Amino acid sequence: MTDRTSAPPAVDDADPLTQPFPGASPYDTYVHATVLNTLQQPLTEAPDEMGFLVTTQVMELWFTLIVHEWRTARTAFAKDDLDAALDALVRSRRALTALNAAWAPIASLTPGQFNGFRAAFGRASGFQSAMYRHMEFLLGEKSAGMLRLHQGDAAVHEALGETYREPSLYDEVLRFLHRRGLPVPEHVRERDVTHLYGPDPDVVEAWRQVYAGPPHHPLLTLGELLTDIAELVARWRFDHVMVVRRAMGTKSGSAGSTGLAWLEQRAARPVFPELWEVRGGV
Template sequence: MNNSTSAPDEPVKDDALTRPFAGASPYDTYVHASVLNSLQRPLTEAPDEMGFLVTTQVMELWFTLIVHEWRAARVAFAKDDLHAAMDALTRSRRALTALNAAWAPIAALTPAQFNGFRAAFGQASGFQSAMYRHMEFLLGDKSAGLLRAHRGDPDVHEALAETYREPSLYDEVLAYLHRQGLPVPRHVRERDVTSPYTSDPGVVETWRHVYAGPQHHPHLALGELLTDLAELVTRWRFDHVMVVRRAMGSKPGSAGSAGLAWLEQRTARPVFPELWEVRGDV
C-alpha cells in the first residue's frame, strides 16, 4: 500500500526553487555563468564555429585549473610537503583527463567544415594561448621567443615572465628528491631554470634508485604520478595533431605558423624525460 499523500508522478514542491531572487541568483554571483555564456560570439553562420569556440574556451579553463594545481604542487615540494604536492598533482591528473576529453566536439571536423569559419579568426592561433604557455613553462619547456611574443600585453607578459624565471615543477621535484637524500647532480640543481629542461644521465640514475627500491615507497608513487601527467600531456598534444591533420592537413597554420609540422615537433618533446628512460634500466 502506498501511504504517500501525493500521486507518484506529482513533482515535489520546494519553495526554495521558485522563490524570486532580489538580483542575480546566488549561483550566478558565484559561478558567473552569465558572463561565461556571453563569451561565445561566432563571426560566421558556419554551424561548427560555435563548437569550436566553446571547445577552445573550455580548454582555456582547464589550462587555468592545471596551472593552479601545478603551482600548488611546486610550492608544496619546496616545503618538503610530499602529501600536499601529491594531492595537487592528483587533482591535476583529473583535470588533464577532462582536458583531453574536451577535443570530442571538434575531433571530426572535415576540411570543408573547418574552412567554413577558419578565415574568421584571422591571425588567431592556439600557440598564442598564454595559459597554455604557463603550462609548458611549468613543465620545464621554457622559450624566450614564445615569451617575447606576448610583449604587446604587459600584464600577460609579466605574469608569464614570472613563470619563465621561476623553477619549473620538475625542478622543484628534483630539488625535493635531493633533500631526501637521493643523488640529484649538482649541475642539475644549479642549472639556469630559464633554459629548456633536457634529459640528464644523473637524473636517470636518481630515478633508478627510486624504481629499484621498495615498490610501495612514496617516491615511487610520485614517479608514477608524474609519468601519468607526462602521458596525459603527450596525449593532448597528439590529439591536437590529429584534429589539425584531419581538419586542414599540412596547410600553413594561422598567423603564419608551420601548422601541423610545428605541432608534430612539439609533440615529440618528452615530458619528464628521465622517467621514461629509467624504465629500460630497471
C-alpha cells in the same frame, strides 16, 4: 481515471526554493555563468564555429586549473610537503583527463567544415594561448621567443615572465629528491631555469634508485604520478596533431607557423624525459 503517479508535483508558493532573488541568483554570483555564456561570439554562420569556440574556451579553463595545481605542487615540493604535493598532482591528473576529453566536439571536423569559419579568426592560433604557455613553462619547456610573443600585452607578459623566470615544477621535484638523499647533481639543481630542460644521465640514475627500491615507496608513487601526467600531456599534444591533420592536413598554420609539422615536433618532445628513460634500466 487519472494516473496520479504521472501528475507533476504541486508548486508550493511558500517553498523557499521558488522564491525570487532580489538580484542575480547566488549561483550566478558565485559561478558567473551569465558572464561565461556571453563569451561565445561566432563571426560566421558556419554551424561548427560555436562548437570550436566553446571547446577552445573550455580548454582555457582547464589550463587555468592545471596551472593552479602545478603551482600548488611546486610550492609544496619546495617546502618538503610531499603529501600536499601529491594531492595537487592527483587533482591535476583529473583535470588533464578532462582536458583531453574536451577535444571530442571538434575532433572530427572535415576540411570543408573547418574552412567554413577558419578565415574568421585571422591570425589567431592556439600557440598564442598565454595560459597554455604557463603550462609549458611549468613543465620546463622554457622559451624566450614564446615569452616575447606576449610583450604587447603588459599584464600577460609580466605574469608569464614570472613563470618563465621561476623554477619549473620538475626543477622543484629534482631539488626535493636531492634533499631526500638521491644523487641529483648540483649542475641540475642550480641550472639556469630560464633554459629549456634537457635530460641528464645523473637524473636517470636518481630515478633508477627510486624504481629499484620498495614497490610502495612514496617516491615511487611520485614517479608514477609524474609519468601519468607526462603521458596525459603527450596524449593531448597527439590528439591536437590528429585534430589538425583531419581538419586542414599540411596547410600552413593561421599565424604563419608550419602547422602540422610544428605540432608534430612539439608532440615528439617527452615530458619529464628521465622517467621514460629509466624504465629501460630497472
